[in-house]
Amino acid sequence: MLDILGLIIFGAVIGILARLVLPGKQNISALVTVILGILGALAGYYIWGAISNKGDTSGVDWIRWIISIIVAAVLVTVYGSITGKKRV
Template structure:
């Protein structure tokens, strides 16, 4: 149970960072919020594609879905809080 929670936090942090790197412009969002939005994206990817395969391969559809979901969460968070991209 605890390893699943720690794994989800690590997976969410990676997903959140990848989502912010893929998005154009600068997002003025803290690291904690990035991890939380990444965890939400990871949970959405897990929910849509189900449990990961036990054959040891990488589940690319789950990763891509999780990143896209995290991007959506970052955009929605930025729109709600007004802390989206700054213009240079």
Template sequence: MVTTIIVTVILGAIIGALARLVLPGKQHISTLVTVILGILGALIGSWVWTGLLGGGDTAGIDWIALIIGVIVAALLIVAYTSMTGRKRV
């Protein structure tokens, strides 16, 4: 249980950072918000891939779910910055 939480937070940080890298400009959000949005992006991306699109169960890294997670996290970051009114420079 604790290991799953730690892995989720680490993957969320990585996915959040990747999402911020693919977005143009600079986003003025904290590291904590980046991790939270990355975790949400990973969870939603995994759900979309396995639940809605019928993605397979892989033995290794599921690259398609990772890419979908980054895209979802990037969309969440854009939504968050537009809702909080913080502009990209």
């Protein structure tokens, strides 16, 4: 149960950071932001694991965070283009 709560919190942070790095305003809900952040976080962890053999690190793994934010930003952009919600 704690893992799921951690994933939701981590996804919310990644989703918010992804929206901050994109120019303009994205007209998407907080729930969609969290869901896209979770998907971005999971994809970022998978991508980093596939291209690196470092495994778990003792500190903050900045590369995983950056990859997760980039993936979530792409997902926010794709979601906005599919739903037709334009940036202002």
